[in-house]
Amino acid sequence: MSHNSTLKHAEAAAQFINDEPRTNWHDETLWFVRQKRDKAAHGLPEWEQLREWASQIKNHTLSNLDNYLKEFESKAQDNGVIVHWAADAEEHNKIIYDIIAHHKIKKIVKSKSMLTEECGLNEFLHTKGIETVDTDLGERIVQFRNEPPSHIVLPAIHLKKQDVSDTFHEHLNTEKGNNDPQYLTEAARQHLREKFIESELAITGVNFAVAETGGFVVCTNEGNADMGAHAAKIHIACMGFEKMIPKAEHLSVFLRLLARSATGQPITTYSSHFHKPREGQEMHIVIVDNGRSRQLGRADFRNSLKCIRCAACFNTCPVYRRSGGHSYHTAVAGPIGSILNPNIDMRANADLPFASTLCGSCSNVCPVKIDIHDQLWKWRQVLVAEGYVDTTKKVGLKGMAFLLARPGLYRFAGKMGRGIMRFFPWIVNNKLNPWYKQREMPAPPKQSFRDWYLQNKKQ
Amino acid sequence: MSARETILKNITANKPELVELPSIDLNAVIQYNDLVQQYKTVLQSIGGGTVELQDLSSLKQELESRKANGDFVVNRIAALGEVSDSLVSLTADELAAVDTAYLQGTVAVAENGAIWLYESQMENRLLPFICQHLVIVVERRNIVPTMHHAYKQIESAKEGFGVFLAGPSKTADIEQSLVIGAHGARSLIVYIIG
Numbered sequence: 001m002s003h004n005s006t007l008k009h010a011e012a013a014a015q016f017i018n019d020e021p022r023t024n025w026h027d028e029t030l031w032f033v034r035q036k037r038d039k040a041a042h043g044l045p046e047w048e049q050l051r052e053w054a055s056q057i058k059n060h061t062l063s064n065l066d067n068y069l070k071e072f073e074s075k076a077q078d079n080g081v082i083v084h085w086a087a088d089a090e091e092h093n094k095i096i097y098d099i100i101a102h103h104k105i106k107k108i109v110k111s112k113s114m115l116t117e118e119c120g121l122n123e124f125l126h127t128k129g130i131e132t133v134d135t136d137l138g139e140r141i142v143q144f145r146n147e148p149p150s151h152i153v154l155p156a157i158h159l160k161k162q163d164v165s166d167t168f169h170e171h172l173n174t175e176k177g178n179n180d181p182q183y184l185t186e187a188a189r190q191h192l193r194e195k196f197i198e199s200e201l202a203i204t205g206v207n208f209a210v211a212e213t214g215g216f217v218v219c220t221n222e223g224n225a226d227m228g229a230h231a232a233k234i235h236i237a238c239m240g241f242e243k244m245i246p247k248a249e250h251l252s253v254f255l256r257l258l259a260r261s262a263t264g265q266p267i268t269t270y271s272s273h274f275h276k277p278r279e280g281q282e283m284h285i286v287i288v289d290n291g292r293s294r295q296l297g298r299a300d301f302r303n304s305l306k307c308i309r310c311a312a313c314f315n316t317c318p319v320y321r322r323s324g325g326h327s328y329h330t331a332v333a334g335p336i337g338s339i340l341n342p343n344i345d346m347r348a349n350a351d352l353p354f355a356s357t358l359c360g361s362c363s364n365v366c367p368v369k370i371d372i373h374d375q376l377w378k379w380r381q382v383l384v385a386e387g388y389v390d391t392t393k394k395v396g397l398k399g400m401a402f403l404l405a406r407p408g409l410y411r412f413a414g415k416m417g418r419g420i421m422r423f424f425p426w427i428v429n430n431k432l433n434p435w436y437k438q439r440e441m442p443a444p445p446k447q448s449f450r451d452w453y454l455q456n457k458k459q
Numbered sequence: 460m461s462a463r464e465t466i467l468k469n470i471t472a473n474k475p476e477l478v479e480l481p482s483i484d485l486n487a488v489i490q491y492n493d494l495v496q497q498y499k500t501v502l503q504s505i506g507g508g509t510v511e512l513q514d515l516s517s518l519k520q521e522l523e524s525r526k527a528n529g530d531f532v533v534n535r536i537a538a539l540g541e542v543s544d545s546l547v548s549l550t551a552d553e554l555a556a557v558d559t560a561y562l563q564g565t566v567a568v569a570e571n572g573a574i575w576l577y578e579s580q581m582e583n584r585l586l587p588f589i590c591q592h593l594v595i596v597v598e599r600r601n602i603v604p605t606m607h608h609a610y611k612q613i614e615s616a617k618e619g620f621g622v623f624l625a626g627p628s629k630t631a632d633i634e635q636s637l638v639i640g641a642h643g644a645r646s647l648i649v650y651i652i653g
Contacts, residue, residue: 029635044570046488056481063477066470079619085463137641138632154632161634181636189642196589196642197551213616223588223628223643230585230620231551241466246480248615252606253483255623256570266501266571267606267625270588270643276619278584279547289466297473 008351013323026158027321033154034315036264037365044256053253055369058306061244062296068211068244069287075214076285079276084286089119092288096121096203096236097128099284103234105130105201109192111218111225112136113205114152114309115238115288117331118344121203132203133195135224137188144171150325152332153262153311158324192224202228206239206285207308208254212247215275216285219258219268226272235277236284241292242305254308257367261310295343300378304339306368311336313362313372319355328352335362339375342383350388353379411450418444485607494569494602495651502572505626506639507647515539515596518650522561534561535580536596546583554583560590560644564597566612567649570605573625574649578618587624593644595624599653 007015017023041047061068073083086092092115100108108125110116110132122132122143134143138155142148144167149155156164161179168174174187204225208217216237218225229235245254251271259265277283296302314320314334325333330341330349338352353376362372383389384397403410420427421444428441435441447455460468491497499509512518519539525532533543539561546554562581564574574595581587603609606623615621628643639645 032635044489049487053481053483056478059475059478060480063475065474066467069467069470085461085466087462087465091462135642136632137630141632154635156632157635159634161636164633181633182638184633185630185638185641189640192642193555197555210616215616221628222630222641224641226588226622227585227642230583230588241470249483249607249610251615252610256606263631265505267568267573267623269505269625269628271573271623271625273615273621273623274619275616275621278619287466289462289469293466293469293473296470299475302473302475 007327007329009323009327009329009355010351012327012329013319013355016324016327017322022160023322025160026324029157030315030321033263034312034365037261037312037315038264040260040264040266044260050253050257051367051369054257054308054367055306057245057250057253058368059303061246062242062302062305064246065241065244065296068246069241071211072209072214072244073287075212077214079214080283081214081277082282082284084284086286086288086290088290089288092116092119092238092286092290093121093124095286096238097125097130099234099236100125100130100201103201105234107195107199108132108201108203109135109195109199109224109228109232110203111205111220111228112139112155113203113238114331115205115240116203117149118290119238119288121238133192133199135192135195135222135228136220137185137222137224140188140192141167144168148326148331150333151311151314152309152334153314158326193227196224196227196231199228199232201234201236202232203236203238204229206237206243207258208245208251209239209243209285210245210248210251213275215248215273216243217251217255218272218274219255219270220272221265221269223270226270229272229274230278233280234282234284235274236286237274238286238288241287241289242307258308258310261312261365261367291344295340298343301339301343301375303370304336304343304372304375306370307336307340308368309336310367312365312367316361316365318357318359318361323355328355335372335376336370339372339379342379346383346386346388350383353377353383354393411448414448418446418448483607488605488607489570491569491604494604495599497569498567498572498602498651501570502626502647502649505572506629506637507572507626507649509649509651511599511651513653515650515652518561518594518596525559530558531556532559532561533557533586533590535582535586536561536563539596544582546586549583551585551589554585554589557586557590559592559594560586561594561596562587564595564649565601566609567597567602567651568604568606568609568623569602571625573606573609573623575609575613576622576624577613578620584620587622588628588643590644592646592648593624593627594648594650596650596652599651602651
């Protein structure tokens with residue numbers, strides 16, 4: 001789905017960092033968002049307790065998920081909502097297409113839903129001759145540019161204001177060279193208000209679905225989900241089944257964590273609680289599996305299903321910040337995407353768990369305590385065992401294992417290496433050595449630590 | 460087998476052993492010495508404004524003079540005079556012309572500036588989103604410290620729709636520059652009464 005879909009993460013990242021000032025800007029912009037998150041988190045003395053509650057609520061929900069889904073479905077039906085189930089992306093897209101075709105709908109608005117990105121809904125509907133208008137400002141910008149979002153919360157974070165200005169000049173006829181965000185946002189407001197008013201059907205995502213009430217909550221800052229859902233005569237809300245929580249009172253825990261973790265705001269502007277269709281409206285919920293029940297069965301990886309899509313792990317990740325979302329060639333990028341996507345397609349996404357330094361920062365900021373970096377490391381082992389890793393990487397790792405298992409050979413190789421670096425530095429200081437790329441090789445020590453230790457122990 | 464049955468069967472087969480729900484201890488959450496001050500500070504930081512009033516008389520006068528002026532204002536608060544009660548029949552196009560909506564809030568949350576609105580308080584769900592400017596009235600005694608307290612005060616599923624609304628509509632999607640007035644209301648003033 002991405003324009004980089006044929007490139008592996010490392011190759012796409014290499015292209016991204018060709019523009020050094022822009023890479024630095026991307027890095028600093030996301031770090032700024034991370035710092036805002038820190039400030040918001042430190043403002044609550046109970047922050048760690050909140051994370052623990054959120055984690056335990058999600059653990060509990062996963063352990064009783066079938067019953068909660070049934071309870072949710074039955075309550076939603078009592079509320080007059082039509083509930084659909086989709087085993088995979090194809091079924092999800094077909095359910096939505098059938099509703100559109102049944103009502104002969106022409107005008108569709110969509111607010112941000114990473115699930116519909118995961119399922120490739122826009123592309124599917126396009127093949128049926130149906131156009132959807134993305135209404136989140138960032139999503140509208142990338143939609144005009146025919147690009148996928150590069151971040152799940154900040155879809156156009158890879159673009160600078162002059163890029164947006166050029167795009168709007170082309171599509172919305174704004175003044176050429178006017179880069180003022182206020183002016184550009186106003187242009188989008190006017191353009192999208194027209195779309196909201198004339199829309200017949202609105203598609204939204206779901207942030208939380210409450211088993212106890214059959215209701216669901218959608219969070220936005222712009223108000224685009226509400227503008228669409230309350231104006232159109234049909235509302236379709238799409239959710240991965242892991243959005244479930246047991247009771248309405250649990251929303252307090254998650255709404256306190258979500259925006260603080262995402263952007264450092266105390267809460268999103270709108271946290272809308274939908275229970276019943278309004279008079280004369282038709283409301284649908286599509287509950288989607290698409291590999292989630294398989295992930296639930298993998299003990300090492302199941303708690304990735306606790307994710308509430310705040311993207312704190314993106315903003316803190318040194319690899320994401322310096323490689324950009326498109327390098328991950330999937331709807332959900334960043335560290336969490338790198339543990340979710342191998343489950344969806346192991347072969348296509350085998351590169352992603354290696355796009356990490358395993359520094360652990362992702363796990364430390366995660367509001368629901370997913371052990372992201374541990375899972376990245378575990379996925380690497382699964383992928384090597386299943387044969388989804390490049391031969392060079394496999395040979396390298398095998399060679400390393402062979403060497404480390406033989407202390408005598410290891411000592412000999414170390415001595416040879418130090419000698420070569422001292423007397424024939426050009427052998428390692430050349431572009432054939434990937435470690436030399438953008439780095440100076442270290443000065444070789446005269447002796448190994450072992451030699452030094454043996455020598456000094458004697459004294 | 461239907462998708463529903465397949466999904467539920469797979470979940471039943473793959474789910475982990477049952478673990479308990481935690482209990483939320485309100486003694487563990489933040490306390491504020493001055494709820495009103497905390498509320499005002501937070502709302503200001505997210506782009507909203509606050510006015511403290513003893514009673515509604517001055518706001519009632521403002522509303523009357525705006526109506527006399529010919530402004531398209533919508534009032535949903537009985538204490539402020541005549542209440543608009545035919546909003547449900549208005550189209551999105553008609554509602555888009557509303558300059559200011561005056562709504563009664565149920566509870567206000569000191570930690571984040573949010574106010575809970577029931578569907579009955581807005582009558583038309585679209586109103587608080589599509590109007591250009593928003594005025595919400597809330598009683599001083601209905602300001603609670605955190606979201607935990609707020610959910611105890613409201614019954615979120617009582618009506619077909621409800622919203623926690625915190626400040627005016629905003630976006631930072633263009634180079635992280637904050638712009639107030641994305642799709643929804645361009646401004647929010649909260650009147651704290653009592």
